Amino acid sequence: MTPTAMPSPALQPATQVALIEALVEQGWYVGRDVIDLGLCDVLNHELLKRAAYNGLDEAGIGRGQQHLLRKDIRGDAIHWLDRESAAQRQYLEAMGELQQALNQALFLGLFEYEAHFAHYPPGAFYQRHLDSFRGRANRVISTVGYLTPDWPSDGGGEMVIYHPNDPSQEVARVVPEAGTFACFLSDTIPHEVLPTRYPRTSIAGWFRRNASLGGVLDPAH
Ligand code: OGA
Numbered sequence: 001m002t003p004t005a006m007p008s009p010a011l012q013p014a015t016q017v018a019l020i021e022a023l024v025e026q027g028w029y030v031g032r033d034v035i036d037l038g039l040c041d042v043l044n045h046e047l048l049k050r051a052a053y054n055g056l057d058e059a060g061i062g063r064g065q066q067h068l069l070r071k072d073i074r075g076d077a078i079h080w081l082d083r084e085s086a087a088q089r090q091y092l093e094a095m096g097e098l099q100q101a102l103n104q105a106l107f108l109g110l111f112e113y114e115a116h117f118a119h120y121p122p123g124a125f126y127q128r129h130l131d132s133f134r135g136r137a138n139r140v141i142s143t144v145g146y147l148t149p150d151w152p153s154d155g156g157g158e159m160v161i162y163h164p165n166d167p168s169q170e171v172a173r174v175v176p177e178a179g180t181f182a183c184f185l186s187d188t189i190p191h192e193v194l195p196t197r198y199p200r201t202s203i204a205g206w207f208r209r210n211a212s213l214g215g216v217l218d219p220a221h
């Protein structure tokens with residue numbers, strides 16, 4: 001027996017069904033206690049350790065050559081998952097299974113998943129945005145897995161989801177508590193991260209379709 005026996009990587013089948021139904025009906029899904037808390041804890045420590053020794057990169061907006069640092073738009077620091085730990089591999093494996101389930105149910109042709117750790121220090125936020133733009137939508141479905149246990153009730157840092165046809169209408173407020181998992185259509189669902197008052201840790205990820213056009217390589221990040 002290993003001291004920290006790794007739980008089964010897959011999301012519960014019932015969760016996958018509820019998630020797919022919610023995506024079809026409203027374009028977004030939020031569930032609590034979806035990601036195993038032991039796994040969240042290991043991932044959270046991995047991220048906090050990196051944050052403590054400056055092992056994170058300031059997050060920007062835009063991709064490839066259009067990448068810009070804009071602290072007035074987003075204030076998190078990130079590290080792309082690189083499979084370097086068993087916990088990362090386990091999280092990515094669960095997402096791989098979700099990708100298969102999504103492709104089987106919705107014929108989305110998702111072929112890849114990319115994800116980064118995100119650390120929002122106190123005061124950081126991410127203004128309302130879409131994760132991809134129609135026509136150039138190689139990010140199809142966004143995921144966020146939250147990692148901070150015992151999120152304080154006055155901690156702020158909620159993710160606000162807005163109505164796709166009326167971006168002034170708030171439809172959900174997601175408390176960034178360990179175990180909670182959100183996913184939504186990347187080119188349809190406006191969302192933002194409210195200013196946090198507490199160090200906020202998560203993994204943001206995207207299921208992608210290949211959108212290379214005219215031989216121009218689409219950068220992975
Ligand atoms: C993002 C994002 C939401 C969150 O990284 O694009 O919107 O709750 N993250 O961390």
Ligand code: MN
Nearest residue numbers: 129130131191
């Ligand atoms: Mn986003």
